[in-house]
Amino acid sequence: MNTYNPSGLLAIEQSFLRVPHEQLKKSYRQSQKHLEKDLGAISHAMDDLCQRATTKTMDSETAQPALDSMLKRLEDLKRKLQDTKTDEEEFIRRSKLRAQHLNALYEISSYESPEYQSWSRTRLCRFLVDYMLRKGYHESAAQLAKTEQIEAFTDLELFQQSAQIEKSLAAQSCAECLQWCSDNKVALRKIKSSLEFDLRLQEFIELARRGQTQSAIAYVRKHLVPWIDTHAKQVEQAMGLLAFNPKTSCEPYKRLFNPERWQSLVQHFREANYALHALPEPAPLHLTLQTGLSAFKTHQCNHQADTNINCPVCQKETLGKLAQTLPFSHHVNSTLVCRVTGEIMNEDNPPMRLPNGRVYSLKALQELASEHKGKVVCPMTSQEFSMADAKKMYIL
Ligand SMILES: [Zn+2]
Structure with a gap:
């Protein structure tokens, strides 16, 4: 039997820990953003109020609404921070449980132990949940996670959010995906993703398709020109698109106008999303x-x-x-396995050759003979033979 190797088992588990970690980072960035934006605005309003107080251009009646609005903004900020805190606590809880689950491998001594069987079953269930989530069977995945009590080991919300974005892209709307790009701006820049550019280009294409030339030109100036350093050719092509009809057969404009481009955006988003959370592809x-x-x-x-x-x-x-794409395994010694019983053929259970050239183990022939009153019926050809027809084969 193979030597127990817990480190080898961890080789494909990187994403298991990475996902809650990335979500925690994202949530932290989100709360930082809220803090900077809201505290900045409040401090600005406060300065303004002080200014007006010193120049005596304000009385208590005009100060009241300004203070109220500051207070409201602070309360909103508190609510937003409480929400992100709840999320963060959940991600930390998941990270801990996941680390404990992986760490449990080091408490196990062999592949045969009941502890390993149980660990391995949990792993199979979480892989199945992951697979179902990727394929869009969210309800079945949630049900399995609940039954097996492995909710903390699954990334249901992540896949639900992504499915929502993929759905909006399939319905030919970039808005939700652009918001996602904005929420993940820093991380996307790190992985050098051009998803945002492709989305902007698509919005431009739709304007061109509708013949809204002026709006399309304004759109290019605002959203595509900032990408000119890295996407000069695509921006040039986009401008050229304005001279063509959506039914054109001229490339590359035909390709740009092709509505199937929306499907490739779905794929592009999926790849970026998986890369961001270190989700392996294939599953x-x-x-x-x-x-x-x-x-x-x-x-x-x-x-x-x-x-x-x-x-x-x-x-x-x-x-x-x-x-199909896997390499062949390296076998120094062949092992013959009986196709009827699935057992290994050796000296104790030798391979037997029937006159039609088919080879089965002795045990299989005995089983077959007992089923048909002493006659051996070949399972592949249905020909009948007697036991005496079978010849023992020798393995060299
Ligand atoms: Zn095979």
């Missing part, structure tokens, strides 16, 4: 399955029409698809 469920499949994949896989029913790589329509 951890795929990654773990592929790790296992790579151990099964041999040069014999998918060679014949009647591939091995016990081999997951040979299941072309299901797991086999995930194995």
